[in-house]
Amino acid sequence: MSVRLVWLCLVLALANAPTAFAQERAYFVTYDHYLEEPGNLEIAVANTIGMPKGDHGAYWAPWLELEYGFTGWWTAEFYLEGVTTRRDGSGLTGWRWENRFRPLKGEHRVNPVFYIEYENINEASRIQKEIVGSGSLSFEPIADLRQEHVHELEVKLILSSALAAWNLSENLIVEKNLSRSEGFEFGYSVGLSRSLGGLASGTSCHVCRENFVAGIEAYGGLGTSKERTLTDTRQFIAPVIAWHVTDRSTLKASTAFGLTDASDRYLVRVGWAYELSGWGRR
Amino acid sequence: MGAPLSARAGAVLVVARAMIGATIIVGVSLPVGFAQVRDRDPSWAAPPEARAKVNPLLDRPEAVAGGGKLFQQRCATCHGDEGRGTLKAPDLTGREVQAQTDGELYWKISTGQTHAGMPAFSFLPEQQRWQLVLHLRGAPSNQH
Numbered sequence: 001m002s003v004r005l006v007w008l009c010l011v012l013a014l015a016n017a018p019t020a021f022a023q024e025r026a027y028f029v030t031y032d033h034y035l036e037e038p039g040n041l042e043i044a045v046a047n048t049i050g051m052p053k054g055d056h057g058a059y060w061a062p063w064l065e066l067e068y069g070f071t072g073w074w075t076a077e078f079y080l081e082g083v084t085t086r087r088d089g090s091g092l093t094g095w096r097w098e099n100r101f102r103p104l105k106g107e108h109r110v111n112p113v114f115y116i117e118y119e120n121i122n123e124a125s126r127i128q129k130e131i132v133g134s135g136s137l138s139f140e141p142i143a144d145l146r147q148e149h150v151h152e153l154e155v156k157l158i159l160s161s162a163l164a165a166w167n168l169s170e171n172l173i174v175e176k177n178l179s180r181s182e183g184f185e186f187g188y189s190v191g192l193s194r195s196l197g198g199l200a201s202g203t204s205c206h207v208c209r210e211n212f213v214a215g216i217e218a219y220g221g222l223g224t225s226k227e228r229t230l231t232d233t234r235q236f237i238a239p240v241i242a243w244h245v246t247d248r249s250t251l252k253a254s255t256a257f258g259l260t261d262a263s264d265r266y267l268v269r270v271g272w273a274y275e276l277s278g279w280g281r282r
Numbered sequence: 283m284g285a286p287l288s289a290r291a292g293a294v295l296v297v298a299r300a301m302i303g304a305t306i307i308v309g310v311s312l313p314v315g316f317a318q319v320r321d322r323d324p325s326w327a328a329p330p331e332a333r334a335k336v337n338p339l340l341d342r343p344e345a346v347a348g349g350g351k352l353f354q355q356r357c358a359t360c361h362g363d364e365g366r367g368t369l370k371a372p373d374l375t376g377r378e379v380q381a382q383t384d385g386e387l388y389w390k391i392s393t394g395q396t397h398a399g400m401p402a403f404s405f406l407p408e409q410q411r412w413q414l415v416l417h418l419r420g421a422p423s424n425q426h
Contacts, residue, residue, distance in 0.1 A: 037359075038399045039370075072396035106326075107393035107402045162392075162404035199339075199409045202347025210410075247355055277359045 026213040026242035028254050028269045029130060030191030032169040033111035033160035035102055036069030039277060046252070046271030048127050052264045056139045059085040061093070061126040065273075073102045081127045089142035094121030094149075096129075100158070107162065115156035115171075123148040128267060130154065132175045133185030133221045134233045136262040151178040166194045167215070183226040189219035193240065211244040217254075220263075235259040236267060249274045323398060328382075328389035335385030339412045349417030352410055356403065365418065370399065374418055387415045 025032055028046070036042060047062040063081040070076060077098040084090035098117040123138060124145035132154075138145060153176050160169040173187035193215025200210050220235035238256035245251050249272065256267035339345045353365065360371035367373030379387070391411050394402030403411060 032405075034402070034405055035396070037401050072394075072399045072401065102396055105323075105395065105397050107404050162402075165407050167405060195405070195407050197410070198407055199345055200348035200352050200413055202344070202351060204351070210407075 026193045026215050026240045026252060027169070027189075027191045027217050028238070028240065028252065028271065029128075029219045030169050030171055030189040030217045031100065031113065031115065031156065031158045031160075032167050032191070033102060033113050033158060035072070035075040035100055035113070036067050037277070038069045038071050040069045041276045042067040042273050043276070044271055044273035046269065049268040049270075050126060050128075050137075050264045051266045051268070052137065052139065053258070053261075057085055057087045059083055059088075059126055061128070063127045063129075075100045079127075079129075081121070081125060083124050083126045083142060085142060088139070091124060091142050091146050093125040093127075093146070094119065096121065109161060111160050113158035113160065115154075115158055117154040117156075119150070119152040119154060121150055121152070122146045123150065130156075130173055130175075130187055130189070131219055131221050131234050131236070132173055132187035133224050134227060134229070134231070134262070136232075136234065137264070149179065152176065153178055166192060168192050183224050185224045186222035187220065188222055189217060191215060191217035191240075193217075206245060213242040215240050219256075220259075232262045233260060234263040236263060238267070238269075248276075323395060326390070326395050326398075328386040332389035333383050333385045335383075335388060337384040337388070337412050337415055339409065339416055345409075345413050346416050346420055348410070349413035349415070349420075352406075352414050353417045356406075357414070360399075379418070384412075384415050384419070387418055388412060391415070 025034065042065070044065040044067065045062065046065065047060060050059045050061065052058070061081065061083045063079050065077055065079050067075060067077045077096075077100075079096040079098070080092075081094060081096070082090070082092045096117055096119045098115065101114045103112060103114065122145060124142045126137060155174050157172045158169065159171075160167065169189075169191045171189045173189070175185045175187070177185075193213055195210065196212040196214055197208070197210025201208060205211070216237065216239050218235075218237045221230075221233035223229050223233060236256040236258055238254045240252065240254040242250055242252045252269075252271045252273070254267075254269045256269070258264050258266065354363065357365070357374075360368060361374050362368045365374040367376075373379070382390075388411055390400075391414055392402065392404045394400045394404075396402065403414075406414075
């Protein structure tokens with residue numbers, strides 16, 4: 001079967017899949033308490049374009065994300081990621097398997113979600129979906145970094161609140177490298193966002209306020225269990241915006257500004273997500 | 283000891299391992315997902331103060347159309363295009379739902395019942411949640 005035929009089949013399958021309205025989260029790093037709806041599959045492609053300080057060249061770290069709502073209280077995601085640089089080479093950087101569990105029924109002032117992720121990646125990984133520990137990125141050739149495989153377990157406590165029109169989310173992160181005895185690495189992220197819409201219009205519209213969510217997120221490392229200091233940690237602050245281009249798809253963008261010497265100067269992130277419903281369910 | 287893999291072969295190996303891993307995990311996980319409880323929970327009832335809330339859009343008939351659009355975007359996948367229910371979610375036009383106050387419906391839309399598959403829509407602006415309530419009151423089978 002030719003590659004063109006495979007693409008055609010994929011496009012037709014997506015075009016005929018049942019519609020599901022895209023989720024609202026505008027953040028790239030912070031998680032809120034809204035899980036994927038049961039039976040919905042979200043296919044997303046996103047990337048982090050990093051502009052480091054000093055003489056280091058820019059890099060582009062794309063990733064593919066498949067998010068599925070198994071139940072109303074359990075959402076799982078699978079990631080495949082890579083990296084490419086102008087001077088230091090390119091390559092796949094690994095995969096991740098993430099699960100989020102919402103233990104409480106209904107909506108509360110603060111809604112907890114438990115998050116656990118297994119990462120089979122290498123030291124060339126630069127998507128920076130979370131930032132933990134301390135120290136800047138390593139800028140050795142990608143081929144060398146790819147030789148250093150790591151198996152990591154990451155746990156997050158997600159706390160999220162709906163405050164009138166706003167969402168406020170806080171994530172506390174603990175990561176353990178299972179391949180080496182490095183102790184535990186800590187990190188955080190905090191996000192605040194809101195829909196720009198008020199009353200929904202009665203007609204279909206694309207570029208109208210109700211289709212936009214805007215906010216800001218801050219994230220960074222909090223040191224390790226062996227070095228309990230914030231010195232040399234990477235810290236970022238990033239305005240974010242999400243645009244529901246159609247009922248099924250969302251385009252997100254953000255520019256993160258590095259706040260410390262160890263941080264990259266900027267992280268520009270762009271992502272596109274497509275939502276399908278009724279996968280694996282009647 | 284074998285010869286080192288080329289970069290391309292190494293990449294293919296990583297993707298193949300990832301796909302096999304994902305397939306196994308999904309295969310194990312699906313039966314658990316299907317086993318979720320979809321029965322109605324009698325304890326899912328709005329508190330008195332929420333029940334007493336009045337829809338602030340009652341005197342704004344122009345807001346109904348927006349409610350219809352939101353319903354198609356957010357609710358129709360599970361409740362059906364006209365809200366008459368599907369295998370996944372109950373009929374919203376029936377007496378049991380329509381007997382509830384606007385405040386109760388607003389509360390249920392906002393809080394959801396995540397363990398039974400009903401998402402919380404608290405991320406929608408309040409006005410849009412009230413628009414959904416307006417639409418539920420004006421759904422086709424309620425107009426006679």
